[in-house]
Amino acid sequence: MRPSVPAPGTFAVSAREPHGGARCGVLETAHGPVPTPAFMPCASRGVLRALDSADLESAGVGIIICNAFHLAIAPGGDLIARRGGLHRFMAWPKPLATDSGGYQVFSLAEPRNITEEGVRIRSPKTGEWLLLTPERSMQIQNDLGADLVMAFDECAPFPCEKEYARASFERTLRWAERSKAAHRREDQVLFGIVQGSVYPDLRAEAAERTVALDFPGYAIGGVSVGESREQMLEAVEVSLEHLPEDKPRYVMGVGTPLDLVDCVMRGVDLFDCVLPTRNARHGLLYTWSGIVRLSNAAHRDDDRPLDETCSCPTCRRYSRAYLHYLFRLQEATAWRLLSLHNLHFYAELMRRIREAIGEGRLGEVRGEVEAVTGT
């Protein structure tokens, strides 16, 4: 008998920390299970800078996130649909998420271009105007065919007047309803997004009213937009209190290794962030014996790998001396080899977090992460 395959979106918690909210789980997708907590590197345009899909696999990456807005600009959702979807287009056989374009409302749109209907955004590349609505975002995401898709939201700026934060999350709620109504594919798991800026009462209300719409997963958006670390953790914590235990919970745009641990401790299951690859391109490397700043002249003559305990392709083959040299050349090869290492560090971090939760020693991991990466 063929074992039954769990439906996409099925989420089972497999272990919990005795104290606090941390849990391990498995989120089922149409492209396989995602062990959580998990970190999703950002391949916004269907590629991670200087890396290819095979590189992501060799760095131990199990799930990535792309961006519906960027891919709609080029090469277009219709073209990717004709290619058989984004997995096939970018030759990525594993789970994949897409963001709705809501973050681009924050980063690219003028407030005056945000209406009840949707958002007019000008492509930073072509200058072309694009009207993004919940229906249009869902259509693009349906075309792309990612396993996890996001409701169309407004990621409000920071700082943000409370009045605006309320109006914005209420519009996001209406957009969430429209997103759900426009969502077509059962193989895609649709996440609702909780906004509410840094206001605890708004966060609580936004979470409750999003949950009332009943999604198979919930994202916490509107963090990592300039607020302090404490404000971020508070916004996450309050939101989590009002999200169901039996659904996956995803904090968008976070963060440093310590941010991840601290959010996991509060009950977060999924993350995405550009930090590991952006830091790599700037020569900041994470290792289990501390942060390496590769431009530092001390590495010029250093024959050791970045991290002697690391099994990534970069550490298995190259010395700090060679990487330092390539980095100073501003060679694309350096961006690639360094990004591979930092992605591997994040993948290994998540693996250690999952293992620690099962063994009730996440606090230990937190101590180690703080010691080797700081905040």
Place this chain on the structure above:
Amino acid sequence: MRPSVPAPGTFAVSAREPHGGARCGVLETAHGPVPTPAFMPCASRGVLRALDSADLESAGVGIIICNAFHLAIAPGGDLIARRGGLHRFMAWPKPLATDSGGYQVFSLAEPRNITEEGVRIRSPKTGEWLLLTPERSMQIQNDLGADLVMAFDECAPFPCEKEYARASFERTLRWAERSKAAHRREDQVLFGIVQGSVYPDLRAEAAERTVALDFPGYAIGGVSVGESREQMLEAVEVSLEHLPEDKPRYVMGVGTPLDLVDCVMRGVDLFDCVLPTRNARHGLLYTWSGIVRLSNAAHRDDDRPLDETCSCPTCRRYSRAYLHYLFRLQEATAWRLLSLHNLHFYAELMRRIREAIGEGRLGEVRGEVEAVTGT
């Protein structure tokens, strides 16, 4: 009993075309044998743009060439020597050649900075002046520790007055003598370089007088500097007539796939050229069914690989549609994937050439190469 390892520089011809000068051979080096004819991709600065050493292996590359001048500027021959040599520094375990810096005399030096002693060249990067002499070039190349090293020469410009061409090759001969005298390491195979511009009588004389100095291998320099294809082939042909049959013969800076075949037919064993990787970065790809210009809109919706018969990592995983998209993004990932493909094409071309020589059907390969790549 342990089989005896042939001394570096040993060259054995294993097959010959019944007509013409083409031959297969094996050139022994301290890092293993090189089956010839062979093509050496240019990793001038100890790295091929957007690629790493593991990529070169997966593209089927068996030998590469780096540049003593560029590596002396940064990171410095002394630093690389402290790292255990260039092989170890760049984690390239296979055969490796270095050019002497003579080509930079052509591309970077002012004529008034060329004296009997050597050449004063200004670093294009740092503005720093470097005095390159035969002794200095050999010291750098000894520091780098490549398997094949080049005598210090002047690559004369094109066009070039006959009087200057004579004075230049005669100086190059004196520099060859000094290079030989300064050469120290027995594990490195030192090539003399034949100059003489496009003048057949000068080429003949230069070849004979270089051979009189007795090198284990000979390079033909001063071609691929702006002269016509016919002039290049004539200069190569005349030089070859005066080079010994039992020594490896290397044409520097050549060329297109058809150039390689035509030089092999005249008896050339080694090549280097930036063409496959430079063309790749410009979206010109070689395939066994014709040249692909990737920017062409026809590839936007093409799900086929670049070459259905190709086993390179790029063709095994990605469609033309995705590569077209990455290329239009000007993404470093595109440079890498496309360079991998063109290097694999060149490696496969050389494999086919070697096989054809053994079977007496190089003319057939020439026909196919001309049909799929033109000149």
